[in-house]
Amino acid sequence: MGSNFNNVPPFPSDVPTIDLRCLSYNKLLAEDVAESEQLFKSCKENGFFLLNLQGSNEGDEMLELAKFAFQLSEDLSMKSDKEELEKYAWKPPGSIFGYKGLGKTKTEDGKPDNAEFYAMAQDDMIGNVAPSAHPPIIEQARPKIKEYCTRAHSILMHLMSHLDKHLGLEAGTLASLNPIDQPSGTSLRMLHAPPLPAGSAARGSVFGHTDFGSMTLLFNIVGGLQVLVPPDAEPIDANYRYVKPQPGCAIINLGDAMIPWSGGLLKSNMHRVVVPPGEQKTIDRYSLAYPMRPAANASMRRLAKVGANEGAETEMNGEKDICAKDWEKLRVARLVGGNLKRVAVMEVKEVEA
Numbered sequence: 435m436g437s438n439f440n441n442v443p444p445f446p447s448d449v450p451t452i453d454l455r456c457l458s459y460n461k462l463l464a465e466d467v468a469e470s471e472q473l474f475k476s477c478k479e480n481g482f483f484l485l486n487l488q489g490s491n492e493g494d495e496m497l498e499l500a501k502f503a504f505q506l507s508e509d510l511s512m513k514s515d516k517e518e519l520e521k522y523a524w525k526p527p528g529s530i531f532g533y534k535g536l537g538k539t540k541t542e543d544g545k546p547d548n549a550e551f552y553a554m555a556q557d558d559m560i561g562n563v564a565p566s567a568h569p570p571i572i573e574q575a576r577p578k579i580k581e582y583c584t585r586a587h588s589i590l591m592h593l594m595s596h597l598d599k600h601l602g603l604e605a606g607t608l609a610s611l612n613p614i615d616q617p618s619g620t621s622l623r624m625l626h627a628p629p630l631p632a633g634s635a636a637r638g639s640v641f642g643h644t645d646f647g648s649m650t651l652l653f654n655i656v657g658g659l660q661v662l663v664p665p666d667a668e669p670i671d672a673n674y675r676y677v678k679p680q681p682g683c684a685i686i687n688l689g690d691a692m693i694p695w696s697g698g699l700l701k702s703n704m705h706r707v708v709v710p711p712g713e714q715k716t717i718d719r720y721s722l723a724y725p726m727r728p729a730a731n732a733s734m735r736r737l738a739k740v741g742a743n744e745g746a747e748t749e750m751n752g753e754k755d756i757c758a759k760d761w762e763k764l765r766v767a768r769l770v771g772g773n774l775k776r777v778a779v780m781e782v783k784e785v786e787a
């Protein structure tokens with residue numbers, strides 16, 4: 435994947451960027467205490483960090499799989515008949531997987547988005563459920579997509595094991611809420627934003643949102659991703675900063691599920707994708723998102739004991755239980771209804787009331 439960075443115009447130096455921590459996956463694998471502290475800090479401050487995957491077998495394998503998936507995404511975008519892809523259309527809230535064509539959603543300013551994507555359900559790709567039909571380009575890639583999901587999941591599980599420790603949870607607690615072998619809404623989503631025709635008005639690709647799941651592993655090469663700074667700022671243009679993509683690194687961000695689980699201690703930050711900065715706006719932008727979601731039947735309730743010394747709300751009285759599947763349904767319905775409000779700590783209670 436590193437080589438792909440050589441084929442794109444440089445990320446400009448005169449745009450506002452967010453200075454994300456770049457953590458070493460190798461050090462985290464070796465249980466490096468300082469690196470682990472930095473991970474926890476990032477999760478509490480803004481829920482975003484870069485993860486350098488170079489130098490460990492697992493990390494290098496993930497980078498190779500990303501290279502494969504970037505090519506797959508390009509092949510799908512460039513070699514497919516769009517009408518053919520519409521046979522596998524994404525139709526929320528009923529079907530949140532499949533193909534979404536350009537302009538099917540609106541960005542903040544009410545204009546149609548400038549991105550297409552193809553989302554593949556992990557359950558389908560790894561065999562938790564009977565396979566669904568996909569275009570031949572995807573069908574042929576099934577074994578690699580399965581490898582991709584498996585590898586991405588195991589990397590995120592390791593990051594979760596660090597959070598278990600910091601949150602004072604028993605080892606394996608967060609992993610047990612995100613098992614790969616049980617049905618969940620986890621997917622691999624390949625996004626493509628074509629360059630806008632010269633002289634046309636700017637149009638964003640992905641409207642401001644937080645990810646629904648527990649943790650996302652993201653690869654991009656071309657800029658355009660922006661994060662809200664600080665996380666509780668008004669979601670207006672002036673408060674968004676670009677993330678500068680780094681070779682050999684994934685971008686990790688926490689999703690909304692971490693908020694109720696951690697009693698609001700951890701952050702799930704608003705982000706969006708706008709026109710790539712500077713000269714980068716002249717080329718096709720591809721990104722690969724693996725938003726890991728909790729098992730469908732996982733409880734969204736605050737985890738007992740979580741962060742008692744860290745200022746998290748630990749009072750659980752009155753909180754009703756709701757499973758991830760129902761919680762996500764409410765989130766999708768809210769999104770389709772145009773409500774992009776952030777998830778509140780007490781959302782579990784709110785939605786059930």
Ligand SMILES: O=C(O)CCC(=O)C(=O)O
Nearest residue numbers: 625640654659707721723
């Ligand atoms: O394309 C990107 O860089 C980010 C995409 C994203 O936020 C998402 O798919 O949830």
Ligand SMILES: [Fe+2]
Nearest residue numbers: 643644645705
């Ligand atoms: Fe996202």
